Amino acid sequence: MSKVICALSVSVDGYITGRDPGVGRGLGDGTMLFDWYFDGDTPSKIFDGFRLSELSAPFFDAQAGRVGASLAGRNTYDDSGWSAGGTPHPTAPLVVLSHRPAPQVNERQTFVTTGIEDAIETAREAAGDKDVALMGGGVLTSALEAGLVDEVILHQVPILLGGGRPFFQELPEHVRLRLLEAVPAPGVTHLHYEVVR
Structure with a gap:
């Protein structure tokens, strides 16, 4: 069975966006969280235009190559500008967990309004034998609460943003990793964890 993973860039103080993210503002003023995508000399084999460091490229491509579907929350969807039909992964379809209807119908996007369990099941079906990649702190927190996350990958960038959207929201209990x-790579440290059940 496919795994449910989350792999996001995060500041040392735990933020996945800069301050003031939103529609038309993207992910806020924390774009330095993603500089490591473009600061190297090694092209990604999965993402066109990404030029990673020699140390980051094999780690990044190995994880990105596992993804068969992405699952994002509505804030991440809106902030990232995917309403025109885009997706976070070049080949994987996008499932969006939202209480609001889709802005338009798109063949690479599916909206689910009935909760995290149904959203993950929809994403698993779309992923086939590959993994489901969670995007956004709210979706990750809901999936952790439901006991549905297998792995967490932090691409930790050595910066303190002091504000923005946190990677993790409040959990009802401890989650062991x-x-x-x-x-360790230039501009980022890749930390790959398994969720202990």
Whole structure:
């Protein structure tokens, strides 16, 4: 069965956006969270235009190559400008968990309004034998609460943003993680964890 993973760039103080993210403003003023996508000399084999460091490229491509579908919350969807039909992954369809209807129908996007369990099941069906990648703190927190997350990958960028959207929202109890791999690279440290059940 496919796994449910989350892999996001995050500041040392735990933010996945800069201050003041929103529709028309993108992910706020925290764009330096993504500089490592373009600061290297090694082209990604998955994402056109990404030029990663020699250390980041194999780690990033190995994780991106596992993704068969992405699942995002509505804030991430709106902030990222995907309403025109875009998706966060070049080949994987996007499932959006939202209480509001889709702005338009698109063949690479599916909206689910009935909760995280149904959204993950829809994403698993779309992913086939590949993994489901969660996008956004709200979706990740809901999936952790439901016991549905297998792995968490932090692309930790050495910056303190002091504000923005947090990676994790408040959880009702502890979630234990086991470190599988740590890859220090220029401008980012890749931390790959397994959720302990």
